[in-house]
Structures are given as structure tokens and as C-alpha cells.
Amino acid sequence: MATGLIRKARIADINAIRKILQLFAAKGELLARTMAELYSLVRDYYVYQEDHNSPVIGVSALHVCWEALGEVRSVAVLEQYQRRGVGARLVETCLSEAITLGLERVFVLTYRPDFFARFGFEVVDKNILPHIVWADCVRCPKFPECDEIAMLLKF
Template structure:
């Protein structure tokens, strides 16, 4: 890995060519029980919702933006390759996703996370996850942790 001061990460919308890399990155987190797994087929179907961070030609991080209603989007599958954590690349990804949400006119962005300090540093606040029925009824009903969810909900209001 290169020195931090020369590290230039660039965020871009993901393409079908990124599916294998996204799959491996997400699989690592899913094996730790901290992210839902995604099949390559699902990733390909949802590729337009994903963004990646690149250092040089290497994809080192990813995230996705999923619409939960006209007023709300969720940051999903936010992750970094080992060795690139703590360098500000995750914040660049979040900023890129926020810009997309604002461009779409969506006033609120949320996430369910274990990385609460990261999201607090990026302008989010901790909220009660029950205020997101859109999330609960679309995804949580299929989650193995549904009745013992230990993730923390965070929210950032983008447009007042």
C-alpha cells in the first residue's frame, strides 16, 4: 500500500465489471456477520445502485444507495478492503452517496450499522430504527437477526 499522503481515492458508479470484486468484498463482511451477503446475480441486478472507490486501478471500497420511499434512501453494503480502512475513503464514499441522494431530491438518508462513530463523524445522528417502517417491512422481515437486531440506526437529513 502507498503512503497515506499520496493516497488518491476516486469514487465512481459501479459497472458490471465490478461485480466479482464487490462480491468478494461483501462476502468478507458477511462471513463476519456484519453485512448481509449478496449473490453475484443480485449484485448484477442492483449494480446501478452501487458506487466504488478506487486507488489507482484497484477497487478498495464500495457502498450502495437503496430507495426505501420517496423521502428516504439507505446506505447499504458500505465496506473497505483491509489496509484501506481509516484513511478517509469510507467518508468519500458516503459523500458520493449523499450527493446522489440530493441529486435525486431525497431528503433523508439512513443506515443500519455497527460503525456508529464513523457515521456520527459523517453528520448522522442515532435514531430509533422503528421510525423506518419502509426498512423494516422490505428487508428486516427476511433477516436472520430480525428478532434480535443489534444494528444501530443512523439518519442524516439532507434537505429540510
């Protein structure tokens, strides 16, 4: 089980976050982020390290979309560290923050519904999500033929 440290991302983490996200974007598993986006969204991100001096090996983000709606996004753990609970801890951290912020619902767009179902997310029709959710999608190479699965968790 993952016993490392999760903390809010800092400006100094942006390059490491971008490299991890690029690995998964190259495989079509998540949306790539530009440096400008990462700097502007740095407060959304969490990073995982095995200890204070080790490199970042996992990331996640909680993005507030609308009044009581948030999105868990950019959950990525370097392949050699997967299946150790790192991703689960990152998602749990995002969900804890969502509760603290007073969000009533959190969604994900994913290719791994079984993973998110463990946290109580349920598959929903993408059309129930507000249009503001799709702002990033126009940059996706799969737009408008999105094949991700929408899942929703209500608190």
C-alpha cells in the first residue's frame, strides 16, 4: 500500500506534472495540458512522492466547474508505481477536498470505470453534465467523438 506523501502542487512541480501527463496523453488516456494551463491550474493539482526528497511519481487534480460540481481529473501514476494504491490515495485526497469545499457532486471522464466505481462513482449519460464541462474537450484529438465514460459521485 502507498505510504508516501501527497501535497498540493507547487510551481516547482509543473515540469514533473507535465511530463507525467504527457506520457498518458501520448497513449490517448488523458488530455495533455500546456505549460500555461498548468501554471494557471496549479492550485487544482496534488502530487505524490515517496518522500520529501523523491521525484513526483503521481498526480491528480480537483477542478471546480460550477456551483456545486467538481471534476477529478488528470489522475496519473508512473507505470512502475501503479497497483500500489498511489492512484487511490490521490483520488481520495481530491474527494476529501471536494467535501471540504462543499461540492455536492463530482464527476470523472475516464477509460477506467472499475477504478472509479470503487469510490462510489456511477456511470451516467454525458449529456447530464453542464456544457461548461466540455470547454477543454474542443482541444482533444478525439473531439467530438468522445469515447470516455462519464461517472458521477454525489455526496
